[in-house]
Amino acid sequence: MNERKIDLMSLRNFYPPMIGxxxxxxxxxxxxxxxxLANLESDGLGIPKYKFGGKVMYFTDDILKFIEGKIKM
Structure with a gap:
């Protein structure tokens, strides 16, 4: 069976650079x-996060890579 790779990085321009x-x-x-996301983070499996003024933020590229890794075909 051929395994296909999904590339979501082409969507990066449709989103802001960071998302809370x-x-x-x-x-x-x-x-x-x-x-x-909070539960995954507490288990050490989450998306890398950054805090700005107490607000948790994620880089869009990290979010898209995370989703790519979760897609099963």
Whole structure:
């Protein structure tokens, strides 16, 4: 069986460079949820995060790479 690779990086220009955890569901509805990301982070499996003024932010490139890694074909 041929395994295909999904490349979501072509979508990077459709999103802002960084997305806050509280806004993640607006950009990726039904795919990512802020509580799921917090749980993954506590297990050491989450997307690299950055804090700005107490707000958790993610680079869009990291989010897209994370989603790519979760796609099963």
């Amino acid at each position: 955890r509280t806004e993640i569901e607006n950009f990726f509805p039904g795919i990512l949820h802020q509580k799921s």
